[in-house]
Amino acid sequence: MVQKNRTAHFSRYITFTRDEWAQLRASTPMPLTEEDLVKLHGINEQVSLSEVDEIYLPLSRLLNLYVDATRNLYLASSRFLGHLEEKVPYIIGIAGSVAVGKSTTARIIQALLERWPSHPRVDLVTTDGFLYPNHVLEERGLMNRKGFPESYDVRSLIRFLADVKSGKPAVSAPVYSHLTYDIVPGEYKVVEHPDIVIVEGLNVLQTGGTTTTKPQLFVSDFFDFTIYVDAEEHQIKQWYIERFQKLRETAFRKRESYFQRYSLLSEEEAISTASHIWDTVNAVNLRENILPTRARAQLILTKGPHHAVQLARLRKL
Template identity: 60%
Template sequence: MNGTYSPYITFTEKEWSKLRSVTPFPLTKEEVENFRGINDKLSVREVSNIYLPLSRLLNLYVKASQMLFKGTHDFLGKQGSKVPYIIGIAGSVGVGKSTTARVIQALLSRWPEHPRVDLVTTDGFLYPKHVLEEKGLMHRKGFPESYDTKYLIDFLTAVKSGDPHVNAPLYSHVLYDRVPDEYTHISQPDILILEGINVLQQMQNFETPQLSVSDFFDFSIYVDADESDIFRWYVERFKIFCQTSFQNPDSYFHRYASLSEEEATNIATNIWKDINQKNLHENILPTRYRADLILRKGQDHGVEKIRMKQL
């Protein structure tokens, strides 16, 4: 562990793995394989050494939050609707946030104190494609201004208020758009995981103070890696998409289906430099140290270092 003064305690994989204590491994090899994203290298070892101790830590936090909720309502002498514990997961495009979110969801749902764990991505809160086109924001998709932030804040307000009937809009990566009139129904889960690239960003309008998405988080995680590695993973994933999902005639990116490997590499590189790299530097990376925990990945896509904010 790092001995210098820092708001974070730093662990190597070996040090962190010991913190799982006697927590049993609840997943099968097949389940772990199903959690992998495109071009991800998730292994049973990584789930056991990294994510299982993390689930134990989060279990402690959730139980403490549940006790505080009950104690507060006993103090006030009133009954209250169950309020979900909300976990935010942030990080760059292509870094593996979705895989991390799925693994954490699966592990947390195995704990008896909080079996109902829902997962929502912020993709569904992007403005519909026709709105982005009207606003001239298609080239800025994924930047903060491309999200219907009011819609997202209203959603989180309802969830955190204990509303038993809340809908989260669905997003299709094939259509590259929100799916009209289709939703994920959220009904007072024990835990809600919200995953998205900009979820840790704060509102910048100081003249009119507003709530930020992160104000609703009880715990936040940032998935981190060297930019050169993220760029390489992004290009590799794009080339895989060219041979798989882009082959679908309904895909928004079907025009890339017949690219040569060299052409795919060049286009992915340009998209990265023109959009994703700018978004990373301007909006995503500056929020890294707002997270309660940082998962730092190495060149092989596996987590090799963990930074946990001290209480």
């Protein structure tokens, strides 16, 4: 059992080193193979089985305990009220910067959680599908602010989460294409009777400014557990540049790619362009909107080089 020093200083979090966190796996079996990981990691992330073993298996065990505890609380409440309502899905929110690896984190967590027998139906939804279509962003002068809070149809996202949380049998979410850089017309992801829903996005923990005295509803109000994937900004910038270079050699070369023009850049030009985009767009969004929400997360996973998690900070109950 991991023994933590709780008297050193006051904190809302218990901090675990990588080794301490890995001990919390206990006897949780490894359900993934190297072949599975190839399908799960991002374009510039090579997640190893040891990373899953030491970081994500303990996390899946923790989440499984939380899901079961929430289900028991729901059953106790139902007994008290004298009736049993529709099953309410457990919703996990995952936030973090562009290029920090939150999408890979979400996919690995989904793959692990759906292998637990008590909750086999695990859906993953990204908030990219709730971005306004490009023609709307262009009309509002927001194309250079894509990914910022104002570029999302927050009302539709909240309506989606409210429907999921209310136990509706089938709820649809719009689909976004990173290749065409736009919402796919007429295409939807349907979430049906899920046990768990993972919602991944840049600003899912944001509350925004209060402009009215009326109560406000936020995306995070629907979450049962929240995770923030963290790293030093200089490291995230490097990952962004590396990802841009790989996309220049792959997806950007496709005819239907919105960014096909970048495939013609030299390596030096690509690095310069990616660095400029990071400095003028993604870094601004990170500092102004994403990073300030980190302290709202129940679990903060802090990465070091090669996307390896070095610290885990779990909020005290």
